[in-house]
């Protein structure tokens with residue numbers, strides 16, 4: 449099977465590529481990635497010399513380039529991970545989010561419409577459903593209530609996918625993952641930030657009281673869910689991928705500190721970010737009906753993640769500057 453993985457040099461995409469090449473000897477993978485600050489070829493170092501792997505550095509918004517790559521590679525499936533993904537950055541500077549997450553998805557859909565690809569799987573997010581504080585977890589039919597420029601741009605991408613399925617019959621499946629964690633996640637995100645700062649005995653900022661709830665899934669378990677969706681999912685449908693593992697942010701940080709034998713006094717509460725959703729929570733009946741369940745227990749996944757960061761300083765050290773350790777509110781920059 450031939451996989452064109454757009455945004456495959458980022459955190460989730462690179463873990464998916466690794467999973468597919470390990471699992472299927474007949475898989476061929478072409479990663480198409482712009483290599484923004486979040487995309488790194490270092491994320492793909494262990495598959496780089498695999499004969500079944502190819503890489504093209506290009507932008508999802510470049511229709512001509514995308515068209516020529518799709519024509520030449522003739523993928524069985526295109527999977528789109530490419531996005532601007534950090535909510536704090538979307539508050540400071542929304543325009544790259546609109547460009548990649550909306551215009552990029554539009555460009556990709558146009559290429560699929562014009563060339564008639566067999567399957568497009570678009571990676572969305574649980575954030576499109578907005579804040580579910582005090583509510584029941586939602587299924588795939590729930591209304592969109594995005595709160596940040598990031599989640600609004602992702603919701604727009606979903607709507608374009610739905611419209612292209614309905615109007616042109618572009619064979620698209622939408623996937624809405626909860627928060628993923630694991631190896632190769634950029635140091636700005638909560639779990640790697642906590643591990644790296646704790647390792648340096650530096651304070652760990654928590655927005656507001658830290659009682660915001662997120663649902664956490666180990667990134668390899670997501671790769672497995674996505675593999676199941678590619679093989680068994682129905683075109684025109686959306687699939688939530690929950691972790692069934694809701695945790696308050698403060699609990700996440702405290703658990704990591706305990707596992708690393710570091711004092712809880714490293715935690716510092718800072719001003720909350722505007723529009724901060726207090727809880728995401730999804731039902732997963734549809735993905736469970738395809739036979740998927742998360743495999744990795746929370747503490748085991750956290751231990752593996754901590755171990756990975758401890759043993760792979762070569763990967764994260766070049767990304768760390770002195771400002772990284774400042775106790776500030778990044779959305780103010």
Ligand SMILES: NC(=O)c1ccc[n+]([C@@H]2O[C@H](COP(=O)([O-])OP(=O)(O)OC[C@H]3O[C@@H](n4cnc5c(N)ncnc54)[C@H](O)[C@@H]3O)[C@@H](O)[C@H]2O)c1
Pocket residue numbers: 454455456457458459460461480481482483484485486487488506507508509528529530531532533534548552571572573574602624625626627628629634
């Ligand atoms: N990480 C999570 O917990 C999470 C949760 C839910 C949904 N998602 C979604 O999953 C997808 C992957 O997330 P991630 O955490 O791996 O992101 P990431 O930021 O680690 O990686 C994004 C990748 O997209 C590439 N990219 C960005 N703009 C591009 C462009 N214009 N053209 C081509 N490539 C471009 C980057 O270079 C990078 O390799 C995103 O769509 C995100 O919205 C992530």
